[in-house]
Amino acid sequence: MLRSVAVLLFMCITQVCGLHFYLKTGEMRCFYEELPKDTLVVGKIDVTEHNEHTGGYVKNSNLVLELTIDETFDNNHRVVSQKSFPSGTLTFTSLDSGEHKICLKPSYKDGTVGKGHRIFFDLALGSAHDYIDSKSTHKVDSLTRKVQSLNKKLEEIHWEQETMREREAAFRDSSESTNARVVKWTIVQILVLVGTCFYQLRHLKSFFVKQKIV
DSSP: OHHHHHHHHHHHOSEEEEEEEEEETTOOEEEEEEEOTTEEEEEEEEEEEEOTTTSSEEOOTTEEEEEEEEEGGGTTEEEEEEEESSEEEEEEEOSSSEEEEEEEEEEETTOOOSOEEEEEEEEEEEEOTTTOOGGGHHHHHHHHHHHHHHHHHHHHHHHHHHHHHHHHHHHHHHHHHHHHHHHHHHHHHHHHHHHHHHHHHHHHHHHHHHTTOO
16 A cells, blocks of 8 residues: 555656755745756745744744745746745746746745744645646646645654754763763873872882881
């Protein structure tokens, strides 16, 4: 069963990429994707706002993510311009082969500034030949379900990665603290050993002098 699902996903989606990054309000992040002609691009966007009190990230209904796609090979001709509130999806088909610039910028409907944001942006790329016919909407629905399933798996991977980062950071801090204690204890032992040797030598010298050996 799982093998069949994997084969279907491979047949329908030729490339999947997931982005996870942080931006301030009004900052723009762009990346470039080389797309062949008639490539179907299906994306999922999830934007959260940093909560200074809890240190976590939460949803905000006033938060929007501006998304644009330009054809760099055609004088930056804009083919997509949309806003997500604060989460949404992207679906478009490349009309020509070439490099496309995809830009994202968080902002607020009420003009709020100075906030930090965490952005998840997942893309699934595949051929659009089998899906552009309006009489074959069931194919689009099938692809959408597959993409949603894939996005859910990507979210689980993101969560696992964050958990692993936290565990690695905690382990690194613990290792560094342990190493520091070991070094300090080694230095203390060396000092005690040197002091003991010095004391014993002085004691032996005093003993030999009393016994008139030296």
